[in-house]
Amino acid sequence: MSRLFNTFEFIGAVQIPKNKEKFLDVRESASGWVGHRLNFGVQQSKTNSVFVEMYGGYSKSKQNKVYSFSKGTENEKGTKLEIPWEDRLKEETLNMVADFKKIVIDFETDPAVKEKVNQLRYEIRSLEYKDTLTEDERQKLNDLIKEVKEIAVNRKEFVHEYDAVKYLSENLETMKNHKLRLTGSVENNYHNGKFYRKFKPELIEVAAEDATPKLRALMDVFFTKDAIDEADFKEEKKVYVNGHVLCYDSKEKKDMFFPQQLVLNAQKVDFENEMHVKRFNFLKNKFDVKGKGVYHLQWEVSIFRGADKVEFTYDKLTQDQKESVDFGLNTVSDFEPKGGFLGENMEETRLIKPVLQQVNEHNDFREGAVESAYELDELDYVPTQQSNTPPSAPETKAEEKIDIDAALDNLFD
Structure with missing residues (x-):
C-alpha cells in the first residue's frame, strides 16, 4: 500500500474574528524567529463553521531559505x-x-x-x-x-506560507461578501498531552455562484474489528467509530497514527423507511471486518463544528408555556424559537460515504475495506521526544431515480 493524504474542500462564507489578534497573531521569540499565524472561519451555515489556519515566519538572526x-x-x-x-x-x-x-x-x-x-x-x-x-x-x-x-x-x-499569510491578512476582508472555495491538507499534531487537528489551505478561490456550501474532507480511516461503539445509539441515534488517521508528525519526523473518532449520524434516519435503513446499514457494515489486523478505507466525511437543529417538543417549554398549551391557548410551535431550536455545541467528523474505488495501484477499495500492513501496536501514538503520556481519542458524545449523493448528504450530515 502507499500513503493516502487526508485532504479537505470547504465552500462557504468567510468569518474573520473581530479580535484582530486572533485573526493574525504575530510573535517574536528570543531567538529572533518571527511567526505569523492566521486564523479565519469558513461558514457552511449559521450553525456550522470551521476554522482554517496558516502559519509562516522568518528568522531575524539566521539566513532564511x-x-x-x-x-x-x-x-x-x-x-x-x-x-x-x-x-x-x-x-x-x-x-x-x-x-x-x-x-x-x-x-x-x-x-x-x-x-x-x-x-x-x-x-x-x-x-x-x-x-x-x-x-x-x-x-x-x-x-x-x-x-x-x-x-x-x-x-x-506563493512558494512560502509567510507571504500567503501576509497577503491574506491585508486582502481577505475584501472577500467577505463572496463565497470562497478552499482546498488543502488535514494535519494532526500532539502537544502537551493533547491531540489537535488543523485544516491548512493550499488553494483559496472565489467559488462558483451556484456552488453548494459544504465542509468536507477525504480521510483514509484505519480501524480494527472492535472499532464500532453503539452503546449510546438508542438515546443519541449515533454510531461512534474509534478510528485512526496517518499523518506526518513534524516533531517525530515521521508518519504517525493519530486517534480519530468518527460518527455515523442517524438522527435524520426514518427507521420506518426501508431505503433509509438499508443506507444506514450499508455504511455501518463497512466497519464489519473479521480479521484481527488493521484495516483501512477511504471515506468522504463532513466536518461539523456547531449545533444541530433539534425537534422542539412540549418538554422544552417553560411551566407557563406548558399550561398555556394545556389550556388550548397556544400550540407548541407557537413558542419555537425563530430559526429553530438548537442542541448543544459539538465537534464531530461525520461519515457520509465510503470511496469504493481503486484510488491507485496500491489502494483498491472497490470491495470495501482492505487489510493494511500495519500492526495493532503501531496505532498507539507513543512520542519519543515528549515525556507526557498521550491521551486516548477525545470523547465526543457527541426505485425512483434519485440523486444518491444528495440523499447521503442530507441523511447523514
Whole structure:
C-alpha cells in the first residue's frame, strides 16, 4: 500500500474574528524567529463553521531559505530546490516551482476570466511537460506566460506560507461578501498531552455562484474489528467509530497514527423507511471486518463544528408555556424559537460515504475495506521526544431515480 493524504474542500462564507489578534497573531521569540499565524472561519451555515489556519515566519538572526520542489517533465522527475529568501517572490522562481508546492490565492470574481486563465495555464503546463522545445514552442510558452500575467491580475502564487499569510491578512476582508472555495491538507499534531487537528489551505478561490456550501474532507480511516461503539445509539441515534488517521508528525519526523473518532449520524434516519435503513446499514457494515489486523478505507466525511437543529417538543417549554398549551391557548410551535431550536455545541467528523474505488495501484477499495500492513501496536501514538503520556481519542458524545449523493448528504450530515 502507499500513503493516502487526508485532504479537505470547504465552500462557504468567510468569518474573520473581530479580535484582530486572533485573526493574525504575530510573535517574536528570543531567538529572533518571527511567526505569523492566521486564523479565519469558513461558514457552511449559521450553525456550522470551521476554522482554517496558516502559519509562516522568518528568522531575524539566521539566513532564511525556502525549500521546495521543481516541475518535472515527461522523462525527468522534479528535484528538490533550495531558494534564497530574497528570490522567493521573483517570477522566475514561481515559474520553476511545481504547482503542488505553491499556495494559490485567486480572488478573481469573473468566471469567464477564470476559465480563460485555466485554459492558458493548461497550455503552459503541456509545453513545460515536454523534455525539449522547438524555438517556436519556446516562443509560444513565453507568450502564454506573458498573457496569463496580464489577465490573471487577481491570482497570486506563493512558494512560502509567510507571504500567503501576509497577503491574506491585508486582502481577505475584501472577500467577505463572496463565497470562497478552499482546498488543502488535514494535519494532526500532539502537544502537551493533547491531540489537535488543523485544516491548512493550499488553494483559496472565489467559488462558483451556484456552488453548494459544504465542509468536507477525504480521510483514509484505519480501524480494527472492535472499532464500532453503539452503546449510546438508542438515546443519541449515533454510531461512534474509534478510528485512526496517518499523518506526518513534524516533531517525530515521521508518519504517525493519530486517534480519530468518527460518527455515523442517524438522527435524520426514518427507521420506518426501508431505503433509509438499508443506507444506514450499508455504511455501518463497512466497519464489519473479521480479521484481527488493521484495516483501512477511504471515506468522504463532513466536518461539523456547531449545533444541530433539534425537534422542539412540549418538554422544552417553560411551566407557563406548558399550561398555556394545556389550556388550548397556544400550540407548541407557537413558542419555537425563530430559526429553530438548537442542541448543544459539538465537534464531530461525520461519515457520509465510503470511496469504493481503486484510488491507485496500491489502494483498491472497490470491495470495501482492505487489510493494511500495519500492526495493532503501531496505532498507539507513543512520542519519543515528549515525556507526557498521550491521551486516548477525545470523547465526543457527541426505485425512483434519485440523486444518491444528495440523499447521503442530507441523511447523514
